[in-house]
Amino acid sequence: MGRLRIALPKGRMFDPAVEILRKVGLVNRELDDDSRKLVLPDEKNDVEFILSKAVDVQTYVEHGVADLGVAGKDILLESEADVYEVADLGFGECRLVVALSKQAGITSLEELPLTSRVATKYTNVAEKFFTKRGFQVELVKLNGSIELAPLIGLVDMIVDISSTGTTLKKNNLVEIGEIAKSSARLIVNRVSYKTEDQRIIKIIKQVKEVVKE
Ligand SMILES: Nc1ncnc2c1ncn2[C@@H]1O[C@H](COP(=O)(O)OP(=O)(O)OP(=O)(O)O)[C@@H](O)[C@H]1O
Numbered sequence: 001m002g003r004l005r006i007a008l009p010k011g012r013m014f015d016p017a018v019e020i021l022r023k024v025g026l027v028n029r030e031l032d033d034d035s036r037k038l039v040l041p042d043e044k045n046d047v048e049f050i051l052s053k054a055v056d057v058q059t060y061v062e063h064g065v066a067d068l069g070v071a072g073k074d075i076l077l078e079s080e081a082d083v084y085e086v087a088d089l090g091f092g093e094c095r096l097v098v099a100l101s102k103q104a105g106i107t108s109l110e111e112l113p114l115t116s117r118v119a120t121k122y123t124n125v126a127e128k129f130f131t132k133r134g135f136q137v138e139l140v141k142l143n144g145s146i147e148l149a150p151l152i153g154l155v156d157m158i159v160d161i162s163s164t165g166t167t168l169k170k171n172n173l174v175e176i177g178e179i180a181k182s183s184a185r186l187i188v189n190r191v192s193y194k195t196e197d198q199r200i201i202k203i204i205k206q207v208k209e210v211v212k213e
């Protein structure tokens with residue numbers, strides 16, 4: 001059996017992901033997502049950690065260059081990556097929502113006009129959501145600070161993450177619909193799952209035990 005490779009998301013999900021892996025005994029060294037080093041072997045455990053942008057973890061896992069990974073459900077929905085999603089890790093909880101300016105005076109999806117412009121990082125999710133409900137939307141892809149777009153007239157509404165609701169509130173936006181709930185998930189490459197099954201199944205079992213504690 002070769003060395004197991006695990007893709008970890010840099011950023012807000014890094015520390016809680018490492019904490020869980022440490023609890024199951026997979027991490028025996030310092031892991032820092034700020035050190036500029038992107039490949040971090042842990043020889044004692046026969047594991048190699050790779051540090052990727054949160055939005056790219058599932059790409060490494062789907063292509064089989066990582067056996068396991070930690071990815072947000074929001075990103076999995078958007079990318080439709082062909083990976084096994086094996087455990088909800090219980091952190092990174094947030095919701096994908098539709099929101100617009102308070103001034104628009106719209107409080108529910110039913111009140112939306114049939115056509116509008118929508119800014120989002122989640123263009124696939126948004127397209128599907130609105131099309132299914134009979135709305136025609138023009139999507140404007142942005143990569144961050146999505147809440148800015150309706151404030152300055154780029155779009156009529158946004159699809160973005162909301163967690164505490166602070167960002168929406170601070171920018172005079174109101175949520176009018178929820179698309180999906182999200183949290184961090186443990187994902188596994190389909191082939192690795194089949195070929196390395198004993199080790200991977202053990203890890204999945206241990207992770208599930210740790211997250212339910
Ligand atoms: N405010 C939030 N609260 C909780 N979880 C969040 C929040 N925002 C995002 N997340 C979750 O964390 C994941 C990673 O977010 P993070 O901000 O670290 O990466 P990112 O969106 O790619 O940002 P950056 O471009 O700054 O790296 C998201 O895909 C989502 O699942």
Ligand SMILES: O=P(O)(O)OC[C@H]1O[C@H](OP(=O)(O)OP(=O)(O)O)[C@H](O)[C@@H]1O
Pocket residue numbers: 143144145146147160161162163164165166167168
């Ligand atoms: O409901 P809240 O608790 O305020 O959290 C929501 C915000 O958190 C995320 O932004 P992030 O900090 O990742 O910055 P970004 O907009 O550049 O992605 C998300 O895109 C929202 O803007």
